[in-house]
Amino acid sequence: MDKISQLPDELLLKILAMLPTMKEVVDTMLLSKRWQFLWMMVPRIKYNDTYKNPKYGSFSLFVDRSFFMHEAPVIEALHFKLGSICGSEDIQAWMRSADKRCVRELTIQIDTFTDKDSVLLPWSLYGGGCRILVTLNLINAVLVDDFTSPISFPSLKTLSLKSMKYPSGEFVKNLLSKCHVLEDLVVEQCQADNVNIFTVIVPSLKSLVMKTLDNRVGNDTQGFVIDAPFLENLDIFHSSGFCIFENVMTKILDANVVVNSWKLWKKLGSIASFKRLYLCVPSSKDVYPAGSVFTSLVHFKICTCETEWVNLLMCVLRDSPNLRSLKLQQCHFLRSEKPRPCWNPSWNEPSSVPECFLSSLETFEWVHYEGAQEEKEAVAFVFRSAKCLKKATINIYSKTNDIHKKLEVIKELFSSTRLSPACQLELR
Known part of the structure; x- marks a missing residue:
């Protein structure tokens, strides 16, 4: 001592x-x-x-x-x-x-x-x-007016509101409007927060995390309204309802979007600034405006828990000419009991090969690979088409952790795919 x-x-x-x-x-x-x-x-x-x-x-x-x-x-x-x-x-x-x-x-x-x-x-x-006060973190309490x-x-500059209860949605809107230099905002809504429409109008905001973690039933009256023109990082985890972006946000670099329903969502606005994107959405339709191009996107991650993940993957790959890193991962339990989709044979045509596969994609990773039919065809397509691939990592998953099952998946993987000798393959 x-x-x-x-x-x-x-x-x-x-x-x-x-x-x-x-x-x-x-x-x-x-x-x-x-x-x-x-x-x-x-x-x-x-x-x-x-x-x-x-x-x-x-x-x-x-x-x-x-x-x-x-x-x-x-x-x-x-x-x-x-x-x-x-x-x-x-x-x-x-x-x-x-x-x-x-x-x-x-x-x-x-x-x-x-x-x-x-x-x-x-x-x-x-x-x-x-x-x-520069940073304020409030957890599981009640705000009064x-x-x-x-x-x-x-x-x-930093505000975190987790599992909070509020007097009203208007109170929340007023509270945030008085944070004139706020840069980072985290909101995790609880079921009893008394706010149907959570409005975020903060011109100074650079990072936003919005999550609904309850089992409330989504309808036309519940959701987010976001107006943050200088936003650089966006993280949305939305179990129900809608999200409206009041103005086009042209400065977003990182975007994580996880939703159960896309029906009520307005389109994301400008996507040209995205450098890193993570998507987990139930549909490949109207996720972003038709004709848009992810000109800056270099890292893309997609969750394979949704039935239409293959279609959404191809949409983003088609519109991301400079993509360098691609990651597939089942981040959530399978959300639907519907049969998993099969790989569309028409994408095997050379004219359908995404531009990034021919000129920029260098790393490919698949976490929670089980060897299902659509997974085998997806891997085969990537290995066959990605001409600049330098490293591929496949993390093989077995529900029973059976070593023989894993060896069978590996055998099928090698027998159904062709990989360039210049590419390093790592199996986990």
Whole structure:
């Protein structure tokens, strides 16, 4: 311990910040005089009322005292993980203290999962409090409205809202409109969030993740409306409903699109800027405007869980003249009991070979390859047509993990495909 104590304060504070909770940080004051006041300057604070099951009175009092005695001029991160023993009144008091402590990153995570134990976050959190807050993460809590006070997040650049409940869709729209410098937004909707149309109108936004992770029944009144002209990264995981892009977004580089239904979706807008694209959609029709070309696309990944994945794959390959990397992977359980599609023989014609196969495709990877008929024909088509392929990786999957079954799949793979000697083949 003497050798550790000789380290500079800056390094010791980094070590203290790695401890599980503030309770362990404060306990270090007992080690020696060198450590007696060091805990008061730790830049990252974590409180957890579910850790070692403390009693309500002792935990609340500990937070009050330790936070009051803290002397760091700026708190880089403040994390509250709260279960059933702390509630809205406690958080309200702690938020007042947080505003005075110049907190840059704030996380409030509620670990209760029933409406009876719902925790309301105080209006002071977003009604003028925490003025220098740069990052805000809220998980499984309830936001409330106060029509008499304005929302203010003048410095907020990163916002994450997971399994939150809101007063209304209009409240959400107003909340985001007050984040004038917001660049990164993550939204994971829960079933009881009270928002049918989640509207995101943020001109400064660069990265957006929108997910619906519940089993709500999709209809014409549920979905997303997105207006973010400078968006560079888009991640959509949508179990139902619709998504509307109000304006063409010409700066998107990364796009991940996973949806159960394409019926109500408006088209993605400009796709010419996409460099990396991941798709998992139930239909190959109207995914993007006819005649569009992915002129910048170099990395493409497609999920093979949908019945029309082959058709969608060929559409994108046809419209991606500069593609260099192609990855096929079954990322989800098969979504339909319909027979898996067969490879269309007409695509064997030379005139149907995608341009990227002739001039640019260098790497090909297939994860969760099972050796089904359409998979064998797809692999054969790629190996036969991709003239510039340098490396191919096939990850063979067997439901029973039977080594003999895997060997049979490998034998069929070699007997039905022809690969250029210049291409390195790796089987896993």
